[in-house]
Amino acid sequence: MESFLNRYRNITVLLLVIFAQLVLLAVQVRNDQDVRMIRVWTVTAVTPLARVMESLRGSSIGFVRDYILLHDTHQENRRLQAELDRMKVENTFLKNELNMAERAKALAVFQEHTPSKTVAANVIGSGAGTNSKVVFTDRGSTSGIQRGMAVVTPDGIVGTVIESYPTASEILLITDPDFAAGVVSQKTGVRGTLKGQGTPLCRVDYVPFEEKVDVGDWFYTSGDDRVFPRGFPVGIVKAVHPGQPFKEILVEPSGMHRGLEDVLILLEGVHQTIPSEQMAYQPVYIAPPPPGGPAGPAEPAAPGGTEADKLRAHYKAVGDAQNHKFGEGLPGSKPPDFNLALKPGQAPVNAPPKAVPQPSLPAAKPTTTAAAPASSPAPGLRPSGPAAGDPAADPQTPAPAAVPVSERPHNE
Amino acid sequence: MSYSGEERILLSSQREGQVSRFHVAVMVLVPLAAILFQVYVPLFFQFLGYLEMPLLVVVYFALMRRSQIGGLLIGAVIGLAQDSLSKAPLGMFGIVKTMVGYFAASVGVRLDVDNGVIRLFLAYFFYVFHQFFYWLMARALLAQQVGFDWQRTLILGLLNAVVAVALFHFLDKLRETT
Numbered sequence: 001m002e003s004f005l006n007r008y009r010n011i012t013v014l015l016l017v018i019f020a021q022l023v024l025l026a027v028q029v030r031n032d033q034d035v036r037m038i039r040v041w042t043v044t045a046v047t048p049l050a051r052v053m054e055s056l057r058g059s060s061i062g063f064v065r066d067y068i069l070l071h072d073t074h075q076e077n078r079r080l081q082a083e084l085d086r087m088k089v090e091n092t093f094l095k096n097e098l099n100m101a102e103r104a105k106a107l108a109v110f111q112e113h114t115p116s117k118t119v120a121a122n123v124i125g126s127g128a129g130t131n132s133k134v135v136f137t138d139r140g141s142t143s144g145i146q147r148g149m150a151v152v153t154p155d156g157i158v159g160t161v162i163e164s165y166p167t168a169s170e171i172l173l174i175t176d177p178d179f180a181a182g183v184v185s186q187k188t189g190v191r192g193t194l195k196g197q198g199t200p201l202c203r204v205d206y207v208p209f210e211e212k213v214d215v216g217d218w219f220y221t222s223g224d225d226r227v228f229p230r231g232f233p234v235g236i237v238k239a240v241h242p243g244q245p246f247k248e249i250l251v252e253p254s255g256m257h258r259g260l261e262d263v264l265i266l267l268e269g270v271h272q273t274i275p276s277e278q279m280a281y282q283p284v285y286i287a288p289p290p291p292g293g294p295a296g297p298a299e300p301a302a303p304g305g306t307e308a309d310k311l312r313a314h315y316k317a318v319g320d321a322q323n324h325k326f327g328e329g330l331p332g333s334k335p336p337d338f339n340l341a342l343k344p345g346q347a348p349v350n351a352p353p354k355a356v357p358q359p360s361l362p363a364a365k366p367t368t369t370a371a372a373p374a375s376s377p378a379p380g381l382r383p384s385g386p387a388a389g390d391p392a393a394d395p396q397t398p399a400p401a402a403v404p405v406s407e408r409p410h411n412e
Numbered sequence: 413m414s415y416s417g418e419e420r421i422l423l424s425s426q427r428e429g430q431v432s433r434f435h436v437a438v439m440v441l442v443p444l445a446a447i448l449f450q451v452y453v454p455l456f457f458q459f460l461g462y463l464e465m466p467l468l469v470v471v472y473f474a475l476m477r478r479s480q481i482g483g484l485l486i487g488a489v490i491g492l493a494q495d496s497l498s499k500a501p502l503g504m505f506g507i508v509k510t511m512v513g514y515f516a517a518s519v520g521v522r523l524d525v526d527n528g529v530i531r532l533f534l535a536y537f538f539y540v541f542h543q544f545f546y547w548l549m550a551r552a553l554l555a556q557q558v559g560f561d562w563q564r565t566l567i568l569g570l571l572n573a574v575v576a577v578a579l580f581h582f583l584d585k586l587r588e589t590t
Contacts, residue, residue: 010480014514017488018507022553025503029554037553 231272487513535576
């Protein structure tokens with residue numbers, strides 16, 4: 001050190017003297033912002049060094065941290081990998097929960113609208129047989145489950161209860177070879193027997209070869225088996241092969257279309273109508289009444305009823321026109337002239353009373369009909385065809401609200 | 413024992429060049445007189461204001477003493493004294509004359525500074541160096557937007573160099589004989 005100072009003594013003294021005078025200069029001089037130059041120079045000299053030192057420190061720490069201190073990287077990687085796996089499992093679980101919630105919602109909607117008395121059940125296990133298509137549900141005899149009850153989902157039938165235990169019940173799926181149910185074609189009304197094959201597709205037997213069944217047709221329960229009420233979707237025809245004496249028809253079940261986790265067991269089944277081929281809720285346009293006329297229903301041209309009723313009404317009108325009361329004249333008295341021509345517009349006495357004029361409906365506004373079910377959708381839309389539900393045709397048949405519209409198969 | 417050519421010249425020059433010694437009074441009064449000349453004479457003879465007498469004194473003492481530390485200290489003292497009597501901040505002339513004294517002493521070690529031509533050349537060079545470095549510091553440290561007139565500097569440098577030769581000859585009379 002001493003030799004170094006001796007060797008560079010002159011230049012060292014020069015630098016010291018100059019530095020001292022620079023400091024002296026900087027103490028006196030102020031810049032345009034009235035800051036002493038010594039402060040400006042000091043900050044200018046120190047801050048780049050501080051920046052460089054900070055950069056070096058950060059780089060050094062980063063280098064040490066990223067390249068040297070890697071002793072726990074493998075462990076951290078394993079921990080992160082485990083966490084990722086856990087998150088994947090959790091994600092799958094949440095997806096399943098969401099899917100389950102959607103199914104539960106659909107099930108609840110179906111359960112709310114179906115006239116049949118049902119109880120919801122969860123599938124908790126499957127049968128042990130290799131070829132048997134059997135599942136167990138968490139509802140048993142304590143919930144009112146009995147052997148022979150039908151099991152359905154909003155999409156269609158699933159199977160039947162073959163055993164009922166106190167806390168569980170055994171369900172024979174429709175794909176089991178031992179399963180059979182009466183079905184009817186939606187399009188042509190052809191009846192057959194649905195049988196399982198142990199495969200995803202079921203077979204419809206006993207459909208005569210001359211009957212017309214096409215691929216894409218829907219089969220519904222016919223109610224003949226006394227297990228499934230009439231009107232529940234069964235499945236869609238996937239293949240039709242000619243045969244003697246019966247066709248060979250393969251149907252894809254619709255009840256297990258979205259998996260089989262939640263089902264409904266029918267405690268008391270109610271027959272329903274089979275939706276017509278023309279899908280319900282097609283909009284039907286009803287023209288406005290003619291201008292100037294009454295807005296109410298037009299007066300019927302002739303009394304309704306049978307021909308005998310019509311003839312009776314005509315005779316009564318003829319009698320009234322001639323002040324004749326049937327059944328009061330003595331035998332042999334002059335009968336009324338039955339050939340009397342009635343004046344136009346002279347209505348029979350027993351004709352329905354004239355409708356009270358109603359205010360005109362808005363032009364071109366579709367209207368609903370009285371036959372439309374209470375659960376009909378938007379105004380102006382009414383179900384067409386038999387699907388509209390005619391309770392008079394079948395007193396046991398409720399309004400066709402049993403199957404949600406969104407779940408009903410659409411006709412091609 | 414053999415020496416390279418450069419070492420022989422250097423050693424030979426150091427042996428040949430003798431360190432001039434001056435009386436303390438000379439070391440004090442001459443710079444003081446130069447500073448007084450710088451501030452007082454131009455009041456009566458304005459053209460003499462172009463003479464940089466303190467610079468010439470610094471160059472002379474640095475050359476003749478052949479000591480870099482001595483040269484830079486002389487330059488620093490005279491420069492600070494000149495700063496004290498000027499409007500410039502303390503240190504401007506001090507820094508410049510410190511460097512002039514240092515480099516002049518460095519040159520005086522290797523050159524025969526008793527030669528008149530060399531003295532003329534060195535005085536001319538250090539004047540230009542002094543003016544240029546002062547301008548540089550004024551721009552860099554004081555942020556003064558002033559221009560540098562090369563032509564004027566070179567002419568005045570020649571004038572100062574001529575005066576320096578005469579002044580150095582006069583100051584040689586004040587050296588102590590060894």
